[in-house]
Amino acid sequence: MKRNTRRPAGWRAPDKNSRTSSVTSAKSIHVVFVCTGNICRSPMAEIIYRDKLEEAGLSDEVMVTSCGIGGWHVGQGADRRAVAELAGAGYDGSKHRAAQFGDRDRSAELVVALDDGHVRQLKKLGVPAERIRLLRSFDPTAPAGASVDDPYYGGREGFTRVLNQLEAAMPGLIEWAKTWTADVSQR
Template identity: 55%
Template structure:
């Protein structure tokens, strides 16, 4: 059975495609790519059909990650097929929990940085869209730092299902 994770930010052109690409690479390196599906979406549909922001693409490629992406909007109906919905900030967390059809679905929503013990109380990944490339680089650092803990949690679920 496939374990499905979806990363969600505002427009699905900066943070969530970055998190998707980084986490997909972690999943592949762990040998779990046949059991874990990774994708992303935005809370809004302004950029549907567009590629990732060029600064996201540049930072991902510099980091050795895949940058192929097409933006889309998250739909409440997706909760039934997802195991984990990862919000990039508290605003997304609130919006996704509001969209969740059931309490069980609302419990599937978590903040990405909650998987990074070094994050402390600062659990938002700031939106780099209105700034320069340094904001995108900082975003990548936060995503990479949280991906190790997220992978450990997902591995626990995947291996628990196989048992």
């Protein structure tokens, strides 16, 4: 089936580095990664996933953002250790700015929590349970219910472990996006 590449009037490609970018295509979906303060785990996940979506040819179909449950770091860049770990793996985390969970995030098709505490908070904030998934649930080798540990209070090895856990989940997240976009195109 040939994909419809026409975009509605006023459509513009999202700015890859802007949380305020908008995607107005009827086929677009929104995936948001959520952690505690949006300076370590969730921005790393957002940046890696955006890169993997581009490699898979899905970057025009999926809007990716990240945010924190708390607002302590709003407007700040990602933790320097997260940026360094990303850079060492070939990703650019230098443009990230922390944001707090809000209405736009609540309406995402997929809300990816980094640990069980985030899942509980997201449910309290009104996100339907069927739209919340733990990130590591996309990694077939991860134990059921596995979380991504917060590296904030540790050393570099914690950020390396987070990077490895995130990258292990990416093929499953890409498959989810392929399935979702295929389902949308069938409607």
